[in-house]
Amino acid sequence: MSDHEYTPTSKVGKWFNDRLPLLTLANHLTDYPTPKNLNYWWTFGGILTFCLITQIVTGLTLAMHYIAHADMAFESVEHIMRDVNYGWLIRYIHANGASMFFLAVYIHIFRSLFYGSYKSPREIIWIIGIIIYLLMMAAAFMGYVLPWGQMSFWGATVITNLFSAIPLVGEGIVTWLWGGYSVDNPTLTRFFTLHYLIPFLILGLVVLHIWALHVPGNNNPVGIDIKKPSKDTVPFHPYIVIKDGFALLMFMIVFAFFVFYSPNILGHADNYIEANPMVTPAHIVPEWYLLPFYAILRSVPDKLLGVVAMLSAILILAVLPWLDTSKIRSAVFRPLYKQFYWILVADVLILGYMGAMPAEGLYLLIARVATAYYFLHFLVILPVLGFKEKTLPVPLSITEPILGGSPNLAMAKNKESIDK
Amino acid sequence: MSDKKPERRDFLFTASYAVGAVGVAAVVWPLVDQMNPDASVKALASTEVDVSSVKPGNTITVLWRGKPVFIRRRTQEEISEARSVKMEDLIHPEKDEDRAKDPEWLVMVGVCTHLGCVPLNDKGDYDGWFCPCHGSHYDTSGRIRKGPAPLNMEVPKYEFVNDNTIKIG
Numbered sequence: 001m002s003d004h005e006y007t008p009t010s011k012v013g014k015w016f017n018d019r020l021p022l023l024t025l026a027n028h029l030t031d032y033p034t035p036k037n038l039n040y041w042w043t044f045g046g047i048l049t050f051c052l053i054t055q056i057v058t059g060l061t062l063a064m065h066y067i068a069h070a071d072m073a074f075e076s077v078e079h080i081m082r083d084v085n086y087g088w089l090i091r092y093i094h095a096n097g098a099s100m101f102f103l104a105v106y107i108h109i110f111r112s113l114f115y116g117s118y119k120s121p122r123e124i125i126w127i128i129g130i131i132i133y134l135l136m137m138a139a140a141f142m143g144y145v146l147p148w149g150q151m152s153f154w155g156a157t158v159i160t161n162l163f164s165a166i167p168l169v170g171e172g173i174v175t176w177l178w179g180g181y182s183v184d185n186p187t188l189t190r191f192f193t194l195h196y197l198i199p200f201l202i203l204g205l206v207v208l209h210i211w212a213l214h215v216p217g218n219n220n221p222v223g224i225d226i227k228k229p230s231k232d233t234v235p236f237h238p239y240i241v242i243k244d245g246f247a248l249l250m251f252m253i254v255f256a257f258f259v260f261y262s263p264n265i266l267g268h269a270d271n272y273i274e275a276n277p278m279v280t281p282a283h284i285v286p287e288w289y290l291l292p293f294y295a296i297l298r299s300v301p302d303k304l305l306g307v308v309a310m311l312s313a314i315l316i317l318a319v320l321p322w323l324d325t326s327k328i329r330s331a332v333f334r335p336l337y338k339q340f341y342w343i344l345v346a347d348v349l350i351l352g353y354m355g356a357m358p359a360e361g362l363y364l365l366i367a368r369v370a371t372a373y374y375f376l377h378f379l380v381i382l383p384v385l386g387f388k389e390k391t392l393p394v395p396l397s398i399t400e401p402i403l404g405g406s407p408n409l410a411m412a413k414n415k416e417s418i419d420k
Numbered sequence: 421m422s423d424k425k426p427e428r429r430d431f432l433f434t435a436s437y438a439v440g441a442v443g444v445a446a447v448v449w450p451l452v453d454q455m456n457p458d459a460s461v462k463a464l465a466s467t468e469v470d471v472s473s474v475k476p477g478n479t480i481t482v483l484w485r486g487k488p489v490f491i492r493r494r495t496q497e498e499i500s501e502a503r504s505v506k507m508e509d510l511i512h513p514e515k516d517e518d519r520a521k522d523p524e525w526l527v528m529v530g531v532c533t534h535l536g537c538v539p540l541n542d543k544g545d546y547d548g549w550f551c552p553c554h555g556s557h558y559d560t561s562g563r564i565r566k567g568p569a570p571l572n573m574e575v576p577k578y579e580f581v582n583d584n585t586i587k588i589g
Binding site: 034156157158160161162175176177178179180181182183184186190272278279280281282283284299301302303306358359360 | 439451455456457458461481483485486487488527535537538539551552553555568569570585
């Protein structure tokens with residue numbers, strides 16, 4: 001793992017490390033050479049780790065009081081809110097924590113898109129990340145079902161019914177998922193089980209995600225390969241630890257604002273009405289973090305194709321490293337890609353807004369245009385851009401643009417003229 | 421590798437894998453099938469409903485297998501509207517005569533065939549039902565006319581036990 005051999009100084013440490021090299025691992029993590037130009041967009045990996053641990057700890061404590069039964073789930077959540085000591089706090093942290101988790105993961109993903117972090121040699125890190133993102137969506141969806149309110153019940157009904165779009169076996173799969181002929185108690189108990197399981201799967205994948213990251217090392221805002229360790233790097237501890245810690249504190253202020261000042265603003269009032277299989281709420285919307293995909297689902301008038309489009313919108317990200325044909329990683333040196341990047345950001349935000357609006361009239365039209373553009377970006381613009389775009393000269397090292405007139409600069413200019 | 425002749429050992433490998441695969445499948449199936457509807461869920465397969473109090477133009481909703489079932493006593497206008505529709509205008513062509521044996525009574529599972537919401541009564545462009553989730557319109561026979569749903573609302577198996585009682589399932 002590490003480039004240099006590590007020997008613990010103490011005798012006991014050496015004895016232990018020879019048998020289980022945990023101290024070598026710890027040393028690798030503290031010394032891990034990190035590009036010195038990492039900006040604050042790179043702090044979200046640490047923030048996400050915090051989010052995962054928060055969800056696991058609050059989830060474990062909630063599970064001590066929650067009852068996964070169709071007749072008692074709704075009441076047990078109210079019991080947590082009113083009777084359990086600090087139950088309100090733990091539940092609000094858990095519920096808003098899901099939103100904070102997605103907020104952080106979206107920033108993390110869009111940082112990767114801007115700086116080309118998904119490109120060779122980091123494809124595996126990226127794909128593991130997409131799997132984590134899919135599992136996060138599954139965990140969040142099942143967690144939202146557990147309070148057994150109206151939105152829980154009908155959200156579960158609509159999402160599980162997506163599988164009925166599959167030809168021939170669809171209905172059978174939906175019955176199997178439900179364990180009955182509608183969403184009911186068997187559905188609730190299995191969702192609770194899976195909701196409990198998935199965070200630990202995510203935890204395992206996070207270990208792989210970081211392991212895969214530590215093989216090539218971090219990408220950086222300049223997007224070039226750097227020598228490690230060199231004058232372009234700093235050790236992870238204390239430099240990155242302190243920076244990540246500061247960013248985490250800022251993030252926790254936002255988190256705390258939601259928990260203490262508007263704990264229900266991201267939820268839906270209908271979920272404070274107990275589930276009723278006889279009445280569908282007038283306007284079903286998923287949680288905010290799923291809205292762009294919901295808009296894509298609704299913008300296709302055919303049931304099966306709508307589901308296919310929605311799933312493709314997520315899965316297309318997994319093959320992104322091969323759709324983007326440009327060798328240059330960072331958008332800093334890609335003037336055209338930079339503009340398309342911001343159009344994509346706007347496109348996703350528009351899709352999110354349309355997902356929250358009723359699917360009719362002008363809203364539907366805009367959602368359709370935005371859906372078409374989303375796929376156009378990945379399937380046409382990115383592959384073509386790699387061949388057509390005139391990129392800016394990339395520096396040879398991180399320090400080079402700062403130390404003007406160094407031999408490196410002359411080399412860079414030389415390389416540029418060769419490229420032309 | 422490919423030009424190597426198959427040996428007795430290759431046969432043993434293949435046979436072992438095959439037996440192993442059968443063993444794994446035999447263990448996995450109970451673990452998968454336990455998620456299907458259990459005996460107690462299947463036991464609730466039929467419901468009897470007293471419909472004596474339903475007046476023409478009214479709908480009652482009853483729960484059957486955890487799903488709402490609409491029982492509508494249709495007015496003469498609704499029946500003639502449902503029966504005058506041309507088959508080629510329908511997304512999922514079904515005759516009203518086949519859906520409602522007794523034209524006055526329409527019995528169907530009140531679940532939108534798109535993604536499973538419960539459509540609203542007396543709403544929509546075709547005087548029947550309207551699903552608020554994704555905007556599917558159903559006519560007075562519960563047939564899909566406009567919107568993303570692919571099929572008409574399902575007519576369950578039912579029968580009149582006597583003049584006032586319908587048995588669903």
